[in-house]
Amino acid sequence: MNKYTKIAATAAVALTVASTGAYAVVPSVSAKATPAYEKNLHKKGTLTIGLEGTYSPYSYRDKSGKLTGFEVDLSKAVAKKLKLKPEFSQTKFDSLVAGLNARKYDVVYNNMGKNKERAKHYVFAAPYMYTKTVMITKPDSDIKTATDLKGKKSAQSASSNFGQAAKKAGTNVVSVPGFAEAIDLVNSGKVDVTLNSQDSWGVYKKKHPETKLKAKTTDVLGDTSASPMLNKKDKALAKKITKAQKELKKDGTVAKLSEKYFGSDLTKKP
Structure with missing residues (x-):
């Protein structure tokens, strides 16, 4: 096939595509798929x-x-x-x-x-x-171990792991928004205890060296993550x-x- 024959053939194909309404497939770069x-x-x-x-x-x-x-x-x-x-x-x-x-x-x-x-x-x-659980109380509290929690009032975020553990241990849970409010209730004597993480207690104690509150580790939750x-x-x-x-x-x-x-x-x- 010479050059002129090729041109004629190409034109014929183009005319056929146009008359049938078909579209030629043109290679294109596909969009990058969104990761799962x-x-x-x-x-x-x-x-x-x-x-x-x-x-x-x-x-x-x-x-x-x-x-x-x-x-x-x-x-x-x-x-x-x-x-x-x-x-x-x-x-x-x-x-x-x-x-x-x-x-x-x-x-x-x-x-x-x-x-x-x-x-x-x-x-x-x-x-x-990873951290441990502590029971935070006033210094004269009779809460020494997890078995002493039964019947006591505890301040907790009710849906937290600590709140669930306090309830399971037999405390009467007073619902609070967070750790600061729980500490306030223990300080005021309105509740007997709050359960929380050892690290949170450590930070609180560092910021409030004057606190009289005490914390005792407990296996009521074991090591938590x-x-x-x-x-x-x-x-x-x-x-x-x-x-x-x-x-x-x-x-x-x-x-x-x-x-x-x-x-x-x-x-x-x-």
């Missing part, structure tokens, strides 16, 4: 994080009003690993789970412990810190968060943050 872990994000390109923002040193406002804390810095580092923009959504502890159900955010970073009941409805990434909590549909995101945290542990980031906010490394499993 990004498909259910509350906001495209953003990791939306639910937390209290009033629970020092996990998440709180500093003197300038800036949101800061261990879990704030950790979740920012995780978002960076995932190449997502971090965005925070503050709410009271007892509303955190409802917000996750309503998909107001993608993950909760708020010292959340995994338990059997929560595991039925939510998915957890790997733990990022904190993990990111997500909607059941977000298993792919949970895996990516676990991977990101593993990398941040390996490079020393998580340990440094723990030392900064707690004064010790709480990232290793006992």
Whole structure:
């Protein structure tokens, strides 16, 4: 076929396509597929994080009003690993789970412990810190061990692991929004005790050296851990968060943050 024959043949094909309404297939570069872990994000390109923002040193406002804390810095580092923009959504502890159900955010970073009941409805990434449970009381309290809790009044965030443990131990739970309010009720004598994490107590005591309150470790919960909590549909995101945290542990980031906010490394499993 010579040059002129080729041109004629090409023209004929073009005429046929035009007359039949058919379209020639033109190779094109396909759009990059969205990673599985990004498909259910509350906001495209953003990791939306639910937390209290009033629970020092996990998440709180500093003197300038800036949101800061261990879990704030950790979740920012995780978002960076995932190449997502971090965005925070503050709410009271007892509303955190409802917000996750309503998909107001993608993950909760708020010292959340995994338990059997929560595991039925939510998915957890790997733990990022470990601590013990303490019973915080007045110095003259007769509460020495977990068996002494029965019949006592305890101030707790009712839906927290500590609240559930206090109820199981036989205390009459007085519901409070958070740790600060629980401490106030113990100080005022309106309740006998509050259960919380050893690290939270340590930070409180450091900030309030004048306190007369005492803390005793208890096995009512045993060693506890904190993990990111997500909607059941977000298993792919949970895996990516676990991977990101593993990398941040390996490079020393998580340990440094723990030392900064707690004064010790709480990232290793006992």
